[in-house]
Amino acid sequence: MCSTMQLTQDCYLSRLDGRRKIEEALRYLFQDLREVTLEKDSELSQNCKSSPEPESGGDEIKTKSYLSEMEYLRVENLRTAGNDLYAMGDWKGAIEMYSKCISLMERIPEGMERYEWRTQLMLLTYSNRAEAHFRSNFLEDALIDANKALLINPKHVKTLSRKGKILEALEQYELARQCFNAALEEAPRDLPIQRAIARNKVSYQQAYQGQFDLTKYYLDGKNANPPPCCNFVGPVEIRASVAAGGRGLFATRNVRAGDLLMVSNAVVRSPDKETLVTQLSKLCSASRRCLRQVQSLSSELQILSQEDNKIPPMELFRPGGELKLESAADVQLDLVRIHGIVKVNAITVWDSSLESEKTSSGTQEPEASESKYSALWLLPSFMNHSCTPNCVTYNPGRDILFVYACRDISADEELHIAYFDILKDLEARQASTSNWPFFCKCPRCSWECSFPRPLNEVRQKLLTAVQKAKSDCVKCLTAERLRVRKELAGLILTLDKVVESVDLEPMYKNWIRASIMDVYLASSRVLVAVLAYIEPGIRIQVLKILVDAITAVGGGDGICIEIGVLLFEQVQELYGKQSKECQIAETKLMEIFKLFHGKLTRNVFMALVSNYSQCMKLSEDWTVDNTELWDFWRTSVIRFFGSRYYFIILRMLHWILPRKLQHILPPPGSASYFLSIN
Template sequence: MKQAVSLEEQVQHLRSKATQLLLREDWGEYINLYSHLISLCLAAGDGAGAALHKTLCLAHSNRAEARFRTRDLAGALRDCDRALEFDPAHLKSLLRKARVLLDLDRYASAGDCLKLAIASHPGDDASRELLVRCRNLEAQSRRGRIDVSNWILGGFGDKCPDLAEYVGPVEIRRCSNGERGLFATKNVEAGTPLVVTRAVVAGRGILPESAGGPGDSARMLLWKDFVEKVLDVAEKCSRTLNLIYQLSPGTDQGDLEVPDIALFKPDAVEQLLALPPASRPDVDRILKVLDVNCLSEEAFSTKIDGKQSNYIGIGLWLLPSFLNHSCSPSARRQHIGDHAIVHAARDLRAGEEVTIAYFDVLSPIDDRRTSSRRWAFECRCERCDFEDSALFGPKMREMEAAMKGGASMEETVMRLEEGMRRWEVKGKQKGFLRASIWPAYASVYGSERLMRRCVRKIPVAAVVAESVAEAVGGDERVLKAVLGRMKKGCGDVAEMEKAMRLGRATYGKIMKRTAMKALFQLPLLNNGI
């Protein structure tokens, strides 16, 4: 009896300390304290009966919450399960387990957990609300149907839309050059979401307005903090670590295995969590992976939430890391909160590689070659080969040199359009050449004075925009030119439909028409940012 009283006093003392740690959000010490409390209770044996079981249930549940806060999701899940062994109907543990499962993208399992909570506690509104969210995410994860219309129409509120992990009709395959890439498994229309995924870690900051030193220091601090967070997550979660190890560390990709796409689907979480983690993450290997695979949020991805110009964001998104570059990209990515959404930027055929632009592709081939060398590769896509051919290479370089040397924009555009008629350029190839001098087209379509000089000598903006989009996918700058002409009364219902198609190719099929039209009115787009 004396021992039981002594244990009770110790438990009360530890709980009092735990409250202080909770208020300070000192999760590391909080976890250590509850680990000590659990050890004391277990050492007491089963003689203490129901009271001890209640204490152990609550201790494991509270430690689960702390582990959840520190992103040790596997540990949090184990603690929730242990708590529920002591009391299968413990509401806090059921809710905490459901939240952990949601963060692990196990939507169906989270739903089952919440159904148990509702059955045991019919009056609990939190369980019902979370179950609705869970069902919505599960449906989204299975079908890839995303709708952020309310968020856009509401002016991009502080709370980002709820997005589920989704892997659409894509697979990882070996490319013809020996590297690994993503490929479409069926025909898909422009705008179709292909991948929706949350960052392993995302880091963000505001750079100083002045160029030079302060900005560079801010970038270095952001990168240092980002790397530390990735290493912390990798150490705590065997699932994340094993998926990071699937990415290229920058060595010859021909030596790397081609992982099964199923590993990146939510259903694979349980399988990956069961894998034993390495004794310690290979820090050198992870740093190489980060150097090769990190994506910048502001680098040629669609931005629809109006970030300020000196904003910087960086993150590691696992499956999008397999996307290779093309100067005729078939997909675009955009970022909403910590999620990256990759959608088809033009119609895709089954078996076609899904590619994105690593740099500005609305530019001449020599400029693109310079950019690709900074990325340590030389692009040999269909567009580059066409523009560098013996027939078109010299002509385009001469035209680009004249434009940079002071030739008027309207002369450059009319010269290219006349040349394409003489050279009998057809279809997508017209879009390739127009994309290479797009700044000239944008200047002409943005000026009434220049348009008057080009009347009946160049196609209307919507026709050229469709041509460019077919060649290089949707782009805000191309969309801006079409909307600018429509704003000046140069469009009708048919032109609006073309703008809507271009909008879907640019932003994806993730919003209703009303939201798309609202997006068309944003200063973000009208200023061409």
């Protein structure tokens, strides 16, 4: 019987090849067996006719479960078709074929003649279907299949390593390690398994111990990609938030500024939020774990959702947490709710390819522009907003979000991040929160609400003065410009004297400074633009004020690092690299970096300083304005050599001067490069 079946199968398959084979097979397989007509192939049909039919009558179970020769042939063909579709990357088609194949095989009872053959085939089909499920993100289904295959043969190497991979995707790194080790025992020289074990070791350290090594990423500069990072859940817990209502994230123990609290990979990302909804819906229908995680997020659709205020178990988010392989039927998520979840929780971040333009990492702003994308991070979605937050987010790219404590936090304290730029006055911050259905009552907002003098008015006046001085700088003649800029330098210090003279605790003074930060920044950027003319001591003083104010209010934003780096460079220049002042400035800058990047080695710290420094030089805002210098060169060249030879001389100077000094010449294309003098 076996040889007849083999012959039939060979006859049939030998006539089909490549795509035609699959198409033919599919057409054939989808027909009811009774309708299968193989007349076209006389040889094959003859063989089929000659194969024995199942015996009629007799034992009831035997006749029902016993497959006809045609059905045996069909089992083989279904499996082959499944494999072919799998090879073509059609996971859905492959799963369908394997499933049909399995249900046919299930009809062969134990003790039958071909039971051994059926067992082997069942093992391979389950194993392949596990892989197809894995590739289409049906992780729990993939695990169920891998388990079934391993029940048949617990030492099947391919299935063991597949199961390890699936378990890793389900964040079960310890169980994954056991699978890879078992596979290695069977195949000690298998390189992919050895590599999987090495990878698993890194994942284990990241997910369970919070050890992430981004050294290479930092040293490779701004165009590098961070390494894959696992989710990590540090000393945090979801609890009811009395202050905000709903839920919030809390510290479970005391943490120090710069400690890593969690790492999260976005589950979906897209430039537009509509696509996020589609992606999320697809993901939820594939993975029950993901569905339960997403379902626990707030949608703020009070009528539709009772989930919004439930406290989900941390196990749901913790790598290695309990894994339930339940059916999808008991958990449902409709599109309206997914829309709500995306609206409330998706964060808009800068695209990592535009790293240099990043001003703040991971601020939640509902509006998306071309250079930004929206993504949904699960556990960080439980963090509420504060205008004086104790946590910062850092997104190095690859949809990874690191959350660091930006100040010391006590056990049971609620963790907050800033949803938007908080270096603004109360009115502007309140305008930002209007995108969300809440009114910020954080200590800073509450204090500013009761502040007797409306800060905004003062800020507006100062800003107008700065703006006027800035435009005067551009319009007036060189000598005049210098005077105006010196006045501007005075303005920022006068402003700070006013703030300093107010009878308040230093923290409140810094809150005021943070609220009028745009004035400080506008003025300080102008200050930086006239590096050559302003006394360096003043510059350092101003930059120090800014760094202190920003760290006091939020513990650090991208801008804080920029100013910190600028301050460090100025101190280096003024006092020398070996000076005590420089060492103090370096320690301070390292503290600031720690808030964003955790603890760093000096090597990495220096590389990061240089990266930021380069980015700032490229960024328009911080570009040193050398217009006066360029104008001086242009007028001198024209005066001595005449306008006829101006361009030739200029080009020669560009050629002769070392790279370091090139900046003193007007760069080609700049306004100062051309002959006309404004």
